[in-house]
Amino acid sequence: MASSFKTRAKLEKNHFGYIFIAPFFITYFVFQIIPLINTFYYSLTDIKAWYVNPEMNYKFVGFDMFKMVLTEDAFKRAFVNTPVMWIMGFIPQLLIALLLASWFTNEKIRVKGQGFFKVVFYMPNIMTATTIGLLFLAFIRPNGFIHNFAIAVGYLKNPQMPFVSGWFGRGVVAFINFWMWYGQTMIVLIAGIMGINPSFFEAASIDGASGWQSFWRITLPLIRPIMTYSLVTSLIGGFQMFDVPNMMGNGDNAALFRFDIQTIVMYIKGIATEGSNSIGKACAASVFLFLITAVCSSVLFYLTSDRAEAKAKRLEKKRAKEAALQEGGDL
Amino acid sequence: MNKLKRVLSGTLALAMAASMMTACGKDDSSAGNGGTTSNGGGDASGKQTVHVYTFTDETQTMIDKYFLADEKNKEFADKYQFEYHLTSDANDFIAACEAALTKTEEAPDLFVADADYAQRFAENAKTASLADLGIEINEADYYAYTLDFTTVNGTRMGLSHQAAPGAVVYRTDYAEKYLGTKDPAKVQSDFMSSWDKFKSTADTLKENGVYMISGVDELKRCFMNNRANAWVDADLNYTPDEAKIKELFEYTKKLADDGEVHYIDKTQWTANWFTDMQDGVFCFFGCTWFLHYNLRDNCITSKTGDKDKDGKPTIAESDYKVGNGSYGLWGVIQGPEPYFWGGTWWFGSKQCIDDGSKDVVKAIIEYFCVNDDSMKAYMEATGDFPSKKTVASQLSTSNDMIGGQDHYEIFKASAENVNVGTCCKYDATFNGNTDAALASYCTGAMTLDEAIQSIYKESKVKIPELK
CATH class of the missing domain: 3.40.190.10 (Periplasmic binding protein-like II)
Known part of the structure; x- marks a missing residue:
């Protein structure tokens, strides 16, 4: 009796917390959950954008829009381009970030001017993607310096010809993404490494471990949660890649490899805001994007989570439960 | 050392921020994609704001430097201020303008269209017809295509000030x-x-x-x-x-x-x-x-x-x-x-009738697209080619x-x-x-x-x- 009273008092004390976290959940509900549900709903209709369809007329078309999306070359292309460009950018991004992070945190090296380098590496992330996209577009266009360089070294035989290779275009987009984000990843990883108890490194070095060994045996395993975080957020961001490739391969800036750098979000945006503004079809494509992202994130999460540890935890819980049951039985 | 670092990184961050500011500035030589500019003196003027949606900076030049600069239009200059919403990419402009047309806040009173989407704008439910705006024209005076282009089921919707035959x-x-x-x-x-x-x-x-x-x-x-x-x-x-x-x-x-x-x-x-x-x-x-x-x-x-x-x-x-x-x-x-290549069609919206700026919208369209004298003056000043045959026949020039x-x-x-x-x-x-x-x-x-x-x-x- 006495104990239950105690519990209630505790709860009453805590419920102010709900008020403090409410704004987030309300915003999240209004601006994320409702649109998310609406997207699923409208993906089954042929609705047009409100500004070409002020009466909001629509009819249900079942899975027609999904079928249409799946059969389109543009979707298949975007579905390949997006992860390819993400992987091309993310692998160097993670490697360089990891390397820099371990250098900056290494007590033996003690890099001088760390603050300066951190700022410099982080800086591309501050610039807007639009600016960077336009800048690189000017570089690779005929008369741009990269184009002129390619002619000078003989990569381009005909100076009138622009870069047409799709892989070149993807490479440029991947490079920009790498260049914009490795600083950010580096900062996150540094934070992760700093969180490791220094006595581990000390103990390792006393036992005669080399820098390489302590990196592989201590740093990497212990920053795995942070790595997972980087990987999953980057994956989600990667699937939503839009600004840089859109700047380089759309509208007046239509570079020649526009088909090879079209991403899923560019495809969705094109359907929703151009032509006949078919929001229904854009929603169907968005549902695919949602599913793909959800599946890939879960797979990544599963692959990178420490399964052995989770298993041990589960086992422990089970044992504790059994023990508790046994105790209850004894009573 | 620490102080130096802080100063250094601070300076760099500032430089970066400053470069972003300049990047946002509008560069006349390139196609700046978007932005809003106003010629009004601010809120204190008490003037009614007329929202103009356009894909070209030419529109602002035409209204500010020709229409408002004309003595005859002084009453409009005193009564209204203009806010220009410029989006130069065609697809983005269509989306921006059509979306704005459904609203009442900052909705276009006057908007213009290029040939690629003039027909689409003419069919928009919020576009006012010439009759709604009270604009009367003598159809025989015009190059027929400039009128037919924006005619929906026999109703004339927009007017162009220029014919744009190619050469x-x-x-x-x-x-x-x-x-x-x-x-x-x-x-x-x-x-x-x-x-x-x-x-x-x-x-x-x-x-x-x-x-x-x-x-x-x-x-x-x-x-x-x-x-x-x-x-x-x-x-x-x-x-x-x-x-x-x-x-x-x-x-x-x-x-x-x-x-x-x-x-x-x-x-x-x-x-x-x-x-x-x-x-x-x-x-x-x-x-x-x-x-x-x-x-x-x-x-x-x-x-x-x-x-x-x-x-x-x-x-x-x-x-x-x-x-x-x-x-x-x-x-x-x-x-x-x-x-032919493009052309600029002018449309009034139903919004301009509702918010009382119909008179100025009508006056602007008439100034550039109907009235022979002002149309001719504009064409002579710029070398542009008019949509009216009656004006074209009066024009000749020696373009150096x-x-x-x-x-x-x-x-x-x-x-x-x-x-x-x-x-x-x-x-x-x-x-x-x-x-x-x-x-x-x-x-x-x-x-x-x-x-x-x-x-x-x-x-x-x-x-x-x-x-």
Whole structure:
């Protein structure tokens, strides 16, 4: 009796917390959950954008829009381009970030001017993607310096010809993404490494471990949660890649490899805001994007989570439960 | 050391922030994509705000420097202030303007459209008809196509101040040197009157190191305006004139393969296109407004005017002289086939009737598109070509940019031949995809069949109802 009273008092004390976290959940509900549900709903209709369809007329078309999306070359292309460009950018991004992070945190090296380098590496992330996209577009266009360089070294035989290779275009987009984000990843990883108890490194070095060994045996395993975080957020961001490739391969800036750098979000945006503004079809494509992202994130999460540890935890819980049951039985 | 670091990183961050600020500033020479500018003195003025949605900075110039500067319109200048919403990318502008039309806050009172989407805007439920605005016109005075273009079920919706018949603008100095004559009539008849002659002229110029055209998208309008029918019929059946499209693609590719196109790329509206106006390229498929809106400022090389905010010199009035760049070294002829390029249609919205700014919207449209005197004054000041035959017949000029030639002579003849039967409301989508397909074909990234197929496939993505 006495104990239950105690519990209630505790709860009453805590419920102010709900008020403090409410704004987030309300915003999240209004601006994320409702649109998310609406997207699923409208993906089954042929609705047009409100500004070409002020009466909001629509009819249900079942899975027609999904079928249409799946059969389109543009979707298949975007579905390949997006992860390819993400992987091309993310692998160097993670490697360089990891390397820099371990250098900056290494007590033996003690890099001088760390603050300066951190700022410099982080800086591309501050610039807007639009600016960077336009800048690189000017570089690779005929008369741009990269184009002129390619002619000078003989990569381009005909100076009138622009870069047409799709892989070149993807490479440029991947490079920009790498260049914009490795600083950010580096900062996150540094934070992760700093969180490791220094006595581990000390103990390792006393036992005669080399820098390489302590990196592989201590740093990497212990920053795995942070790595997972980087990987999953980057994956989600990667699937939503839009600004840089859109700047380089759309509208007046239509570079020649526009088909090879079209991403899923560019495809969705094109359907929703151009032509006949078919929001229904854009929603169907968005549902695919949602599913793909959800599946890939879960797979990544599963692959990178420490399964052995989770298993041990589960086992422990089970044992504790059994023990508790046994105790209850004894009573 | 720590302090130095802090100062260093602080400075760098500031420099970065500052560079972002300048990047946001509007650069007149490039196509700034978006932005809102107001000519009003702020909130204190108590003036009613008129929202103008446009895809070109020309609109603001026209209203501020011509309409409001006119003594007769003083009452409007006192009563209203104008806010300009500029989005230069066609697809973004359509979306922005149509979305704004559904609102009441900052909704367009007056908006303008390019040929690619004028029909679409005319069909918009929020567009006011000329009758709604109280504008009366004498239809016989106009070049019929400028009216028919925005007529929906017999109701006239918008008006254009300009007719935009196309022409070929060529370099007289190259013609004299390599073709043996710079006389427009002779150049037209002997070297440019058919596509075959055009090609052999290109061959001659190529031998002398002069490119015929700047980019692969130069010829498209001339071919595409002469198609048998529009991209789609009324039921959205896809009806391409494949023969004509093939002709355009193969012809352009031939020029590109023979090294007669400066860049095997889409160059229109890019820096390379504007630079080519100074040197090295023989002709441009320009039209009426191309002369004063694009060529005039870009053909000159030495600029001696005041410095702009980036420290680059602007163009002084005295820079427009023969011998500066290619100024004065141009001639205008009809070219192989008649065509038209764009045009600007003005629309009033139902919003302007509701919020009481109808009088000024009506006055602006009448000032540029109906009233003979003010229309003529504007055309004379800019060299633009009017949508009214009655005004066109009064115009003649000696344009020293084109060697003293009277460009109105050429345009008066070609304006009668404009064929707008090839336009539909989804032209922005179709034409954009044709550009991309053409460029892909000319570089060899796609075969002819793939390129032509891709126009349908890519358009179908954005217009799912397409049959």
